[in-house]
Amino acid sequence: MEDALTEIPPPSRFFEEDLNNFTPPSIPLPSPFLVFSNPRPNEPLRPSLLILAISSPSLYVFHQLSSKILIGSLILPEIPFSGNSIEPSLGDKSCNIYTLNDADDSIILISVQCSVAAERSHIVAKLLIGDQIIPDRVLILDSVQSQNFRGKLSPDETYSFKLETASERKGLGDSTLLKGIDYFPSGSVVDGLAAALLGRCQMNNIKGTLCVSWPEFGGAVVSLVKSLLQRNVLPSLDLSINGDAGNEYSRFSWTKDHPFDSELYT
Template identity: 60%
Template structure:
């Protein structure tokens, strides 16, 4: 007679993995899409430079450039509109597209990505921003370094920035054309870039577009804000007429202190 206490029980007929085989899969998410005013509904844009900002210091600085005009927005259906203001705000979960004319007759477009983009949606968003309605001559992507992706030790009190380039951008630099950030070192070998930044750079590589990805550390604090500001003004926005709101640095410092306080409270 079997010992019901010591014998190994038979495998369960109701394993979670087996039950999931019979569950109805969730409906696919609607595709992201661009919205432009009716006058530009069929227009294609060909800016001399497309700047896509995702890091906190780049978002904050570019948001406060007042000499820009909203021309469109990218809608990610899973991101709710509730809580967003009528006028563009850094507190909104939005992705607005702006134009900024430079003195040489070219045009600059600025995209402020103010909501998280999951890895599964990154390539769809990158495809919308580069190569369909917007066909730039050059692209600059601004993101922050994630400590988990960096091969080496990152000091919270150290302010650094690195770059990655598409093969066409590096090739043009080799033959004498000035790169966007010629003073920056390349991102260390073995370190990783993922998410939307990686999808955008890959998109530029496939489309054979000159592109630079600039990643900075840390994401908060006045030193990194100053570094990103200097890099933009001396390189990407050199010779471009612009005006910046007077109190943007004070607002950034206040926001940095609030964020640091929240982060420290989570671990106390």
């Protein structure tokens, strides 16, 4: 007599696509949208520079900037508001939009403090660089993901690399945004929201630069990012960090969601 527990079951008489017919389709997520504190219908924002801070170090540097003014937010329906503070905080899961020059909105900063799923990256990029925000130039700040990097990255050393759109690379010499930074090594990959944003710039013929730094967390890489911004991008702004920066950044680093990399602890 055959043992029903150990006997290999017969193959299914249904194809996989037939089995899916019995599963109700998943409800599509609502589309993300932008909300502005002082909306201007039919009049998009046209900053000379749009900065998108995605990496932990860049978020921390701009959080310390007291002169920025909150003008709007990107709302992702899948990100709950519970746990967010009334005033913008590093611990919030939010995507706030600031102006760094209130007179004419010449520089706009977007702090992306929430995780954007890969399948939502393109629709979010289209919102941030689209009909309502039309920048002349874009700077994206993200971190190097060790699993996407071709080569060995030491956790004790800091690195920065860049990728540029064709229109940005044509402006050789002093007209390029980030000078003295090596290009991202061939064979290495950038994905997610940062890649979608740079691709959006390329499609719209916008001067765009993606700067990635390593490691993902730590005081040394914060200093590196701050130095790059002061030297090349925002020389007139005070990006100094107060005395309690180390403790606050340490707490932020451990609470921010990020993939675990076992090589950092071996």
